[in-house]
Amino acid sequence: MGGKGATAYTFGRRQVNRNVVPFRPSPSDRSCRRKAPAYRPAPRFGCQSRGGPATIHSTVLRRNAFHRELKWIKSVGLSDAPPSYSTWRGAMFLGDGLEILKRLPQECIDLVITSPPFALNRQKEYGNEPVEQYIDWFMPFCTEIHRVLRPTGSFVLDIGGTWVPGGPVRSVYHFDLAVRLAEQFCLAQEIYWHNPARLPTPAEWVTIRRIRLKDAVNMVWWFSKTPWPKADNRRVLRPYGKSMKRLLQYGSKVAKRPSGHEISTKFQRDNGGAIPGNLLEIANTESNSVYLRRCRSRDIPAHPARYPERLVEFFVKFLTDEGDLIVDPFAGSNVTGAVCERLSRRWISVEIKKQYVEGSILRFEDAPQTQRATAAGRKRRNAKR
Numbered sequence: 001m002g003g004k005g006a007t008a009y010t011f012g013r014r015q016v017n018r019n020v021v022p023f024r025p026s027p028s029d030r031s032c033r034r035k036a037p038a039y040r041p042a043p044r045f046g047c048q049s050r051g052g053p054a055t056i057h058s059t060v061l062r063r064n065a066f067h068r069e070l071k072w073i074k075s076v077g078l079s080d081a082p083p084s085y086s087t088w089r090g091a092m093f094l095g096d097g098l099e100i101l102k103r104l105p106q107e108c109i110d111l112v113i114t115s116p117p118f119a120l121n122r123q124k125e126y127g128n129e130p131v132e133q134y135i136d137w138f139m140p141f142c143t144e145i146h147r148v149l150r151p152t153g154s155f156v157l158d159i160g161g162t163w164v165p166g167g168p169v170r171s172v173y174h175f176d177l178a179v180r181l182a183e184q185f186c187l188a189q190e191i192y193w194h195n196p197a198r199l200p201t202p203a204e205w206v207t208i209r210r211i212r213l214k215d216a217v218n219m220v221w222w223f224s225k226t227p228w229p230k231a232d233n234r235r236v237l238r239p240y241g242k243s244m245k246r247l248l249q250y251g252s253k254v255a256k257r258p259s260g261h262e263i264s265t266k267f268q269r270d271n272g273g274a275i276p277g278n279l280l281e282i283a284n285t286e287s288n289s290v291y292l293r294r295c296r297s298r299d300i301p302a303h304p305a306r307y308p309e310r311l312v313e314f315f316v317k318f319l320t321d322e323g324d325l326i327v328d329p330f331a332g333s334n335v336t337g338a339v340c341e342r343l344s345r346r347w348i349s350v351e352i353k354k355q356y357v358e359g360s361i362l363r364f365e366d367a368p369q370t371q372r373a374t375a376a377g378r379k380r381r382n383a384k385r
């Protein structure tokens with residue numbers, strides 16, 4: 001099949017021929033319209049048995065109890081803290097993030113990624129600490145985070161800036177916080193999250209008097225416990241730009257940049273993508289997601305300050321491996337848990353407001369999952385065939 005040299009392999013019970021290019025009609029070719037094959041999502045979780053992925057679609061959400069797969073929850077001292085809900089990768093707790101952090105044993109967490117309430121002038125409905133008290137309020141969380149992080153662990157903190165009330169002047173509270181944190185942690189890198197969809201506020205300075213620019217960047221402080229946190233930028237490569245693609249295709253002469261750097265032939269190697277810079281452009285424009293639609297249909301208020309999944313996904317892939325344990329002590333609508341679930345990381349999330357916890361469950365409802373293929377399960381399924 002497929003001519004000389006074709007390699008056929010099995011995927012599940014289907015024979016696949018690697019050398020056969022899948023049929024893709026060109027949009028202009030109306031004569032070759034064929035019914036697209038039914039979309040079958042690839043299994044994302046669990047191990048693969050020899051005969052292919054063992055997939056059992058089931059709802060794995062458990063309310064007010066731990067999923068039976070969460071045996072590790074005992075080892076992190078939380079087995080007697082009833083969760084609001086759990087899945088087979090993690091658990092969401094309704095309560096104070098600081099209390100949950102205090103219960104965790106030392107050096108058991110690979111990544112803390114979070115976005116706490118910022119010290120904004122305009123109060124959010126979940127409450128914000130004023131600038132003057134912000135550092136004192138936040139430092140106890142950071143001390144606990146430092147204690148629970150593994151030596152290879154990271155603490156990724158998304159924090160927005162604010163204005164000094166009454167004037168066109170910026171507060172430096174989030175820089176002060178970084179300086180305080182650097183006494184305990186290593187600053188692995190400062191990352192700028194550019195959200196081009198931000199509204200041009202405060203209107204007085206930005207759109208009326210036109211004397212300031214739109215504040216469209218959040219600082220994302222990446223702290224680590226040691227100078228050597230686990231990280232691999234090969235997992236977050238970006239597609240090459242046009243000029244790099246041209247360079248790879250046609251090559252170029254060895255040349256010097258104005259900075260003095262020599263662009264040697266080494267730069268002509270295809271490494272599978274470009275290494276991202278520390279400016280992440282991610283528009284926060286979610287408006288019709290499953291989470292929002294479900295919130296609307298059940299009359300549950302959606303969380304007003306969610307960070308985008310892509311931001312969390314970037315750091316989870318960059319800084320952790322499958323199976324690693326990730327904590328979000330200010331989880332809100334639990335974007336962190338949902339991303340970890342999808343990327344096969346274990347997670348612990350905490351949120352203090354019941355209404356947000358209730359909304360966050362909607363991210364996990366009826367999510368099809370792949371269960372681990374146990375010997376007993378395989379035997380049962382084979383018997384049914």
Ligand SMILES: C[S@@+](CC[C@H](N)C(=O)[O-])C[C@H]1O[C@@H](n2cnc3c(N)ncnc32)[C@H](O)[C@@H]1O
Pocket residue numbers: 095096097098114115116117118126303305306307308329330331332333334335336350351352353356
């Ligand atoms: C900026 S929001 C986080 C939003 C979240 N990243 C998301 O994408 O949905 C901060 C959240 O921290 C919660 N919060 C404030 N103090 C807390 C505490 N001590 N423990 C746990 N959660 C807290 C707030 O209720 C709010 O939902």
